Amino acid sequence: MRSDDIRELNIELPKLKNGKNEFRFEIGKKFFTHFESSLVEEGRVSVILDLYKSLNQLDAHFRFEGEIELLCDRCMLPFAYPVIREQRLIYAYRDSGIQEDDSEDEVIYMEPKNHLLDISQEVYDFICLEVPIRKVPESCKEDCPNNPLNLLKDKGIIGEVEASEENTDPRWEALKKLKSDN
Ligand SMILES: [Zn+2]
Incomplete structure (x- = not known):
């Protein structure tokens, strides 16, 4: 299901069965247009939701897999x-006696x-929590014309080894693995 229509993220409560209810939503560009001055404008994220219904509450187990498009801070x-991302939360009625504590x-x-x-708001918030404070991709280190390391390298101030030194975000590896598994 493509969730370009944000109404698809409305779950019909009377249709839920006791125990596990499974949902899958595909979030695309249009989803983000529903949120004003959104931190994210483009992306392809699968949201896998297991919703466990019991007497007083719904236990939600979200899994997010995909990618979002960000702008490099540098170039x-x-x-x-x-x-x-995996995220759990509980939906409860206020009079159910379930306290946040x-x-x-x-x-x-x-x-x-x-x-x-x-x-939809929770899905949006959880995706936005993934946005890093410093948005510079690995590739920028080698290719970006504004990369100060490259400027120094051009001037012969530092050598190749230092300039190409990179700290790999383990999540890239995880995503590569996910893609090859599919
Ligand atoms: Zn860049």
């Missing part, structure tokens, strides 16, 4: 950034009169 060129997971309270559970 302003777009680059793909991997999104791999009782749980290690975040609790979100639902309105008893609503038959739809809109998870």
